[in-house]
Amino acid sequence: MTGWLTAFLGISRRETLRFVNQRGRFLAALVRPLVWLFIFAAGFRAVLGLSITPPYQTYVLYEVYVTPGLVAMIQLFNGMQSSLSMVYDRETGAMRTLLVSPFPRWFLLGSKLVAGVIVSIIQVFTFLAIAWFWGITPPAWGYVAVIPALILSGLMLGAMGLFLSSAIRQLENFAGVMNFVIFPMFFASSALYPLWRMRESSPLLHDICAFNPFTHAVELIRFALYLQINWTSLAVVLGCLAGFFGAAVFMYDPQKGLWARRKGGHS
Amino acid sequence: MTAAALEIDHVSHNFGAVQALQDVSLTVPRGGFTALLGVNGAGKTTLFSLITRLYDNRSGVIRVGGHDLRRNPSQALARLGVVFQSRAMDADLTILQNLIYHASLHGIPGRIARPRIMQVLEQVDLADKADARVTALSGGQSRRAEIARALIHRPDLLLLDEATVGLDVKSRAEVLALTRRLIARDGVSALWATHIMDEIAPDDDLVVLHRGQVLRQGRADAIAGSQGLTQAFLHMTGVAP
Numbered sequence: 001m002t003g004w005l006t007a008f009l010g011i012s013r014r015e016t017l018r019f020v021n022q023r024g025r026f027l028a029a030l031v032r033p034l035v036w037l038f039i040f041a042a043g044f045r046a047v048l049g050l051s052i053t054p055p056y057q058t059y060v061l062y063e064v065y066v067t068p069g070l071v072a073m074i075q076l077f078n079g080m081q082s083s084l085s086m087v088y089d090r091e092t093g094a095m096r097t098l099l100v101s102p103f104p105r106w107f108l109l110g111s112k113l114v115a116g117v118i119v120s121i122i123q124v125f126t127f128l129a130i131a132w133f134w135g136i137t138p139p140a141w142g143y144v145a146v147i148p149a150l151i152l153s154g155l156m157l158g159a160m161g162l163f164l165s166s167a168i169r170q171l172e173n174f175a176g177v178m179n180f181v182i183f184p185m186f187f188a189s190s191a192l193y194p195l196w197r198m199r200e201s202s203p204l205l206h207d208i209c210a211f212n213p214f215t216h217a218v219e220l221i222r223f224a225l226y227l228q229i230n231w232t233s234l235a236v237v238l239g240c241l242a243g244f245f246g247a248a249v250f251m252y253d254p255q256k257g258l259w260a261r262r263k264g265g266h267s
Numbered sequence: 268m269t270a271a272a273l274e275i276d277h278v279s280h281n282f283g284a285v286q287a288l289q290d291v292s293l294t295v296p297r298g299g300f301t302a303l304l305g306v307n308g309a310g311k312t313t314l315f316s317l318i319t320r321l322y323d324n325r326s327g328v329i330r331v332g333g334h335d336l337r338r339n340p341s342q343a344l345a346r347l348g349v350v351f352q353s354r355a356m357d358a359d360l361t362i363l364q365n366l367i368y369h370a371s372l373h374g375i376p377g378r379i380a381r382p383r384i385m386q387v388l389e390q391v392d393l394a395d396k397a398d399a400r401v402t403a404l405s406g407g408q409s410r411r412a413e414i415a416r417a418l419i420h421r422p423d424l425l426l427l428d429e430a431t432v433g434l435d436v437k438s439r440a441e442v443l444a445l446t447r448r449l450i451a452r453d454g455v456s457a458l459w460a461t462h463i464m465d466e467i468a469p470d471d472d473l474v475v476l477h478r479g480q481v482l483r484q485g486r487a488d489a490i491a492g493s494q495g496l497t498q499a500f501l502h503m504t505g506v507a508p
Contacts, residue, residue, distance in 0.1 A: 003374025010371020014357065014364070021359045093353040097416075100319045101372035102344040108372075 069191025083161030166251030270333030278327030348417030407438025
């Protein structure tokens with residue numbers, strides 16, 4: 001059992017060290033949501049009126065509404081960053097060090113996933129601390145209650161990234177992931193506008209947003225931040241987490257997924 | 268009787284319609300240096316990918332220290348130290364951080380790993396580079412660091428896939444000498460994949476792999492005969508090494 005814990009801690013330490021060493025990555029992860037909060041949300045405050053929508057007990061400013069969406073955005077980008085680093089590791093050869101470990105592959109991938117979530121939670125709390133000075137002040141206990149939601153949503157988005165990394169053959173293809181996965185997921189969700197507003201403009205788009213797992217990650221975080229549980233979102237996030245992680249393990253299994261059929265070196 | 272360090276029995280592998288390995292059988296004895304000789308495209312890396320379980324061996328049996336890789340992968344992989352053809356260390360980390368990470372992947376905690384890492388770095392003459400980034404090392408130093416990484420968990424069998432590729436003559440000789448020293452002193456077994464004849468000594472065990480098939484296995488001087496290894500290889504394969 002100690003060996004398993006050692007392996008998990010080693011993988012977590014490596015991910016954290018890489019994150020610390022790549023200061024640009026930390027800044028980018030922070031600047032992106034802050035730009036949305038300081039500029040985009042300020043601009044839209046006057047345009048987008050928000051009626052009382054659960055979990056909020058009263059009318060809220062647009063900045064307050066958009067904050068859980070930006071928190072989820074940090075986790076979405078972090079999940080994709082992990083995916084990108086998996087593809088990079090595979091291209092450079094560093095991933096083979098991980099995969100030839102005697103521990104089972106599901107455990108190695110799971111540890112990498114959890115390590116990525118730890119990094120994303122550090123980013124989220126740094127963002128929430130800055131947002132607090134901007135007047136985004138959820139209940140104090142909300143900062144504690146949101147942790148399990150962040151863990152689950154981070155795991156789900158990280159698992160999705162892992163799954164995508166198994167399907168992406170080259171680093172160059174990652175731009176496609178940005179265009180066809182990250183942006184549609186983010187914009188077709190409740191991160192920036194409530195779903196009822198979406199229904200007013202397009203029922204079809206509303207339905208797409210309602211099926212989007214990212215919407216449920218956002219809502220899980222939003223409700224938890226205000227000391228409530230959105231059971232539907234919790235179920236969807238758990239289900240998608242199991243689905244994405246299962247698919248990722250399958251794809252990385254030497255006996256099954258695409259990894260088995262991938263051509264290796266040249267000698 | 269003690270099991271061989273590595274036994275490969277009737278292993279084949281294909282990528283779609285391309286037959287990469289065909290009915291490959293070979294044995295690496297304990298405490299010996301076995302050279303796997305073949306030109307680019309012979310199937311050396313594919314064979315290494317099967318031994319390290321990066322690919323699944325769908326036909327035949329691979330045993331590491333007597334442990335069947337399919338039935339008991341954890342036991343088998345724990346006995347393997349691997350030096351890949353391309354760099355496998357994390358460029359964002361120092362040598363020490365990389366080695367601690369590798370030790371953890373074998374379940375070795377930091378308090379045990381640190382003294383062991385310093386000892387291994389001494390062996391490969393890189394003790395003063397422990398806190399250097401991987402990118403700061405020369406080609407030869409980088410390969411020695413990879414060997415150090417492969418040794419931390421004290422494997423029975425070292426797999427070295429073209430470990431000297433891209434190195435100058437001096438660094439190549441250093442890396443080869445280091446591997447031979449480890450075998451002589453620690454009793455580690457090694458499977459050394461190469462396409463360079465100079466790296467093979469007359470008393471080495473030699474496996475000739477060509478177009479996915481093992482053509483010969485035996486002592487290098489016996490395979491070379493009176494014509495020399497280069498001519499013997501040319502005669503067997505029709506290809507200059």
